[in-house]
Amino acid sequence: MYAFDVTRPKTVAEAVAALAGDEAQALGGGQTLIPTLKQRLASPATLVSLTAIDEMKGVCADGGTLTIGGGTTHATVAAEASAYPALAALAANIGDPAVRSRGTIGGSLANNDPSACYPSAALASGATIVTNNREIAADDYFQGLFTTALNEGEIITAVKFPVPEKANYQKFVQPASRFSLVGVFVAKYADGVRVAVTGASENGVFRWTEAEAALSANFSADAVEGLTASADGLINDLHGDAEYRAHLIKVMTKRAVAAAK
Amino acid sequence: MPKDHGIGASPKRREDVRFLTGKGQYTDDINLHGQTYVHFLRSDVAHGIIKSIDTSDAENMPGVVRIFTGADFEGVGGLPCGWQVTDRHGQPMQEPGHPVLARGKVRHVGDPIAAIVAETKEQARDAAEAIGLDIEELPAVVDMVSALAPDAPKVHDELTSNLCYDWGFVEENKAAVDEAFEKAAHVTTLELINNRLVANPMEPRVAVGDYNQANDESTLYTTSQNPHVIRLLMGAFVLGIPEHKLRVVAPDVGGGFGTKIFHYAEEAFVTFASRQIRRPVKWTSTRSEAFMSDAHGRDHKTKIELALDADNNFMAIRTDTYANMGAYLSTFAPSVPTWLHGTLMAGNYKTPLIYVNVKAVFTNTVPVDAYRGAGRPEATFQLERLVDKAARELGVDPIALRRQNFITQFPYATPVAVEYDTGDYIATMDRMEEIMDISGFEARRKASEAKGKWRGLGVNCYIEACGIAPSNLVGQLGARAGLYDAATVRVNATGSISVMVGAHSHGQGHETTFPQVIAEMIGIDESQVDIVHGDSSKIPFGMGTYGSRSLAVCGSAMVRAAEKVIRKAKKIAAHLLEASEADIELKDGKFSVAGTDKECAWGDVTLAAYVPHNYPLEDIEPGLEETAFYDPANFTYPSGAYACEVEVDPETGKVTIEKFAAADDFGNVVNPMIVEGQVHGGIAQGIGQALLEAAVYDENGQLQSASYMDYAMPRADDVPFYIVDHSCCTPCTHNPLGVKGCGEAGAIGSPPAVVNAVIDALASGGKNVPHIDMPLTPHRVWKAINQ
Numbered sequence A: 001m002y003a004f005d006v007t008r009p010k011t012v013a014e015a016v017a018a019l020a021g022d023e024a025q026a027l028g029g030g031q032t033l034i035p036t037l038k039q040r041l042a043s044p045a046t047l048v049s050l051t052a053i054d055e056m057k058g059v060c061a062d063g064g065t066l067t068i069g070g071g072t073t074h075a076t077v078a079a080e081a082s083a084y085p086a087l088a089a090l091a092a093n094i095g096d097p098a099v100r101s102r103g104t105i106g107g108s109l110a111n112n113d114p115s116a117c118y119p120s121a122a123l124a125s126g127a128t129i130v131t132n133n134r135e136i137a138a139d140d141y142f143q144g145l146f147t148t149a150l151n152e153g154e155i156i157t158a159v160k161f162p163v164p165e166k167a168n169y170q171k172f173v174q175p176a177s178r179f180s181l182v183g184v185f186v187a188k189y190a191d192g193v194r195v196a197v198t199g200a201s202e203n204g205v206f207r208w209t210e211a212e213a214a215l216s217a218n219f220s221a222d223a224v225e226g227l228t229a230s231a232d233g234l235i236n237d238l239h240g241d242a243e244y245r246a247h248l249i250k251v252m253t254k255r256a257v258a259a260a261k
Numbered sequence B: 001m002p003k004d005h006g007i008g009a010s011p012k013r014r015e016d017v018r019f020l021t022g023k024g025q026y027t028d029d030i031n032l033h034g035q036t037y038v039h040f041l042r043s044d045v046a047h048g049i050i051k052s053i054d055t056s057d058a059e060n061m062p063g064v065v066r067i068f069t070g071a072d073f074e075g076v077g078g079l080p081c082g083w084q085v086t087d088r089h090g091q092p093m094q095e096p097g098h099p100v101l102a103r104g105k106v107r108h109v110g111d112p113i114a115a116i117v118a119e120t121k122e123q124a125r126d127a128a129e130a131i132g133l134d135i136e137e138l139p140a141v142v143d144m145v146s147a148l149a150p151d152a153p154k155v156h157d158e159l160t161s162n163l164c165y166d167w168g169f170v171e172e173n174k175a176a177v178d179e180a181f182e183k184a185a186h187v188t189t190l191e192l193i194n195n196r197l198v199a200n201p202m203e204p205r206v207a208v209g210d211y212n213q214a215n216d217e218s219t220l221y222t223t224s225q226n227p228h229v230i231r232l233l234m235g236a237f238v239l240g241i242p243e244h245k246l247r248v249v250a251p252d253v254g255g256g257f258g259t260k261i262f263h264y265a266e267e268a269f270v271t272f273a274s275r276q277i278r279r280p281v282k283w284t285s286t287r288s289e290a291f292m293s294d295a296h297g298r299d300h301k302t303k304i305e306l307a308l309d310a311d312n313n314f315m316a317i318r319t320d321t322y323a324n325m326g327a328y329l330s331t332f333a334p335s336v337p338t339w340l341h342g343t344l345m346a347g348n349y350k351t352p353l354i355y356v357n358v359k360a361v362f363t364n365t366v367p368v369d370a371y372r373g374a375g376r377p378e379a380t381f382q383l384e385r386l387v388d389k390a391a392r393e394l395g396v397d398p399i400a401l402r403r404q405n406f407i408t409q410f411p412y413a414t415p416v417a418v419e420y421d422t423g424d425y426i427a428t429m430d431r432m433e434e435i436m437d438i439s440g441f442e443a444r445r446k447a448s449e450a451k452g453k454w455r456g457l458g459v460n461c462y463i464e465a466c467g468i469a470p471s472n473l474v475g476q477l478g479a480r481a482g483l484y485d486a487a488t489v490r491v492n493a494t495g496s497i498s499v500m501v502g503a504h505s506h507g508q509g510h511e512t513t514f515p516q517v518i519a520e521m522i523g524i525d526e527s528q529v530d531i532v533h534g535d536s537s538k539i540p541f542g543m544g545t546y547g548s549r550s551l552a553v554c555g556s557a558m559v560r561a562a563e564k565v566i567r568k569a570k571k572i573a574a575h576l577l578e579a580s581e582a583d584i585e586l587k588d589g590k591f592s593v594a595g596t597d598k599e600c601a602w603g604d605v606t607l608a609a610y611v612p613h614n615y616p617l618e619d620i621e622p623g624l625e626e627t628a629f630y631d632p633a634n635f636t637y638p639s640g641a642y643a644c645e646v647e648v649d650p651e652t653g654k655v656t657i658e659k660f661a662a663a664d665d666f667g668n669v670v671n672p673m674i675v676e677g678q679v680h681g682g683i684a685q686g687i688g689q690a691l692l693e694a695a696v697y698d699e700n701g702q703l704q705s706a707s708y709m710d711y712a713m714p715r716a717d718d719v720p721f722y723i724v725d726h727s728c729c730t731p732c733t734h735n736p737l738g739v740k741g742c743g744e745a746g747a748i749g750s751p752p753a754v755v756n757a758v759i760d761a762l763a764s765g766g767k768n769v770p771h772i773d774m775p776l777t778p779h780r781v782w783k784a785i786n787q
């Protein structure tokens, strides 16, 4: 690690002010950022810890919307997001207990790792990413590998999830990291079905629109049977080639549909 | 009734109290006054010429004490290799130099180029970033076969090629073996890869060098499995420090698995540098550094063939193996694919003719050396995959084919130079079939099928040569060391006992099991006995722990020393009891005179030895302390039968292990619970190799699986509840405890069982796939299903 200062503001406003400083960076649970610092791959002058900001924490179900504070840990979502069981289950399967007790939804979405779980839930739910100064639709938010619509110093303060009729997340784990090799989140709403795929694409999370159309017409695993996910632009690595990932997208989609509750 | 103390009882591991409560004293817990820290600047290219190293800016950085490069090691020895293999033509292997810090060239990613010693770790790292390095990158050789092409880049320019040796065993048998293949009714052939592994003990390597100017003594604290071996190698061959001025301490060590046997550059460096700067120097490996500097394991590429006659009797075996040595010869590297591998090729079978060829190859990768099992897992995997394939081709039951060819008469001299003293392969196979409930398999297969899963059953046997090793034999085979061990039994005045042993415990539980043996011999409570290990200034010269040798070799030395102690104690007792020495009996901690009610306690005798007021001083010396060295007459030969049942998800290729049974014959067992723990751990590592782990290099010599993000270690939910059994017991005939060793069995016996099971599962799904290379990741299995 290189040396850095740490501040721990108590409000979003103070955090925004602190992040305006030179080479300041937000620190959520540190589950991605701290390993990056240890490898000396980043050298912020100041880390602005978001962990003392109460207004960014908690899970709240209100009507058809579940709002999760940007600083809420995976463990809290797993325990408290009962209004959206598929989301709670997703959170419960991220990493290990230590990771879940520290890592936050805001950190995960800000980082937008191509193999992370939350991006698929946000995209499949048509969630709204709430920041300190605006609201961003999930469809506009994810912009490729580790790239999002966030501006420098912008903080995710909350995420609003419209609660679906039925949903499920199927994660086929990469054997070493246990991030998703392919993860598929299927969410069925009154006005249609959304299918988001993580882990598979060189461009990060994406919607499988063909499957969405088929499932909107007929919400059953059979509806996907005749489709083929394209291997174009999918990741080729030690753990699976593009063809395998394309195959898994379909298998995981079918399983998610079959398991949706 | 199971015993509650002594040999055969299962007291809990006493060392766990300190390990589980954070009271262990590991090398990294050692911090000395005035200590400095070293950071190694390592090559990030696999092969290149060092054009220049500019340390001038770095030297002026805050906290920098001194920066060393290869030039500072002018006149200092290189890291020695402890084993010289002679090739098929009677020539010694090619043996390149192995400098402490790279000179002229870098040969693998991770090769240390410069060492920055500073007041803090971070300062050392900061300074490393300020070193100007000019390396002219050269093409790398990674693949063993292409490394032998005439125009391949040479890892070591001074050698004639990248071939370390071309070994034939037994060379004289070659013609007869070839002839048997001509005559065979059936030949089964299999090409396979034994995947390269990174041992990844939980504790990374650490070394602290401490030079004391006042008495010219150096101390090295290091994460080693064998402190005396390090003292010998480093003192005599690298730094030229005589033994009486060099102390090597390996305190609590958090797992070794072979990779902490070897003498490493970092150990030599901290010892050397501490003498130069006259301050302690500490190095703690990061996990990332461990991936590119700990010796890796396995990495064989093999073609193996089996010739069978018309009645399915094994006639001959022929193998052709490429073994990766990496960029330099690690301490015992040459012995692993030869004497620890070729000699095991007979397995459990009475195959009369065997020929093994091994070409050891230098590549631009991390050195490869012994890893749990070392050579024996490679032999077992080939053979047991091959026998399974033969059974499939012949349409016979794989268990029946094995049974038909089992060795049943002991001792048995194999055609590959070793003599098995005891074993009962039918008994372990019977036991395995029983505990695995083999007869219930078909029903379980159907139940899986109903869930859309393909279930498979894989079985195999194994034999290993442990209790390493008879010194005169290994000397003939090229070892540059003896492989005996030593123990000192020191009885204290009031009767408690300290045993100083050459073996080193880094997870094996010696602190619990060794006292059980002493307690049994004397009849005192185990709590009266402690062992001392890991410090060359406290223990006799022993060779450490690896090759499942601790109890069989060092334990035997301990028994011999204890026998000497008992003999002397009986003399003292005879004097105290005014009886003839021949009439003295020792039982339950009491000496008695046969046929009388005269007796005295163990403590009376030990006190008399140290307070010799009423003592036969004219006949014997005071005190009660004896040392014994023990050199085994033969290897020990643990054996067993393993079985694994898997379910394969045909849609994704994912394999789950549903059931696993191990029936082992370890000879006599001192602590059944610890033995079972060793088997559990070994199987977990074997499952790791079979399903998960792979060190993968790209063609430029970059390690792709260089962290836990890509290198899959087995976790608790990857392994099943094991059914283990060691009730089959044919005691070793040539050591006093009749023990064989259990440390490596699980890692040797399990990979073929797992792979055989997956092949069987695919067959039950209608896919006849001859072989899949490990690790059987979902991707590989899916590809095999869909090819």
Ligand SMILES: Cc1cc2nc3c(=O)[nH]c(=O)nc-3n(C[C@H](O)[C@H](O)[C@H](O)COP(=O)(O)OP(=O)(O)OC[C@H]3O[C@@H](n4cnc5c(N)ncnc54)[C@H](O)[C@@H]3O)c2cc1C
Pocket (backbone or CB within 6 Å): A025, A026, A027, A028, A029, A030, A031, A032, A033, A034, A050, A070, A071, A093, A094, A095, A096, A099, A102, A103, A104, A105, A106, A107, A108, A110, A111, A113, A115, A116, A117, A118, A154, A155, A156, A157, A177, A178, A179, A180
């Ligand atoms: C062993 C391990 C296993 C894991 N397994 C999984 C897994 O299976 N699935 C999965 O999805 N993830 C996994 N993760 C990642 C984990 O979920 C992280 O917690 C998450 O990716 C980052 O969240 P964080 O709060 O720790 O963010 P940090 O590491 O603190 O920050 C990450 C980035 O986000 C920025 N940031 C943090 N919070 C905010 C915010 N509120 N607003 C704006 N920017 C912010 C930081 O500046 C930084 O750039 C794993 C991590 C580890 C260490």
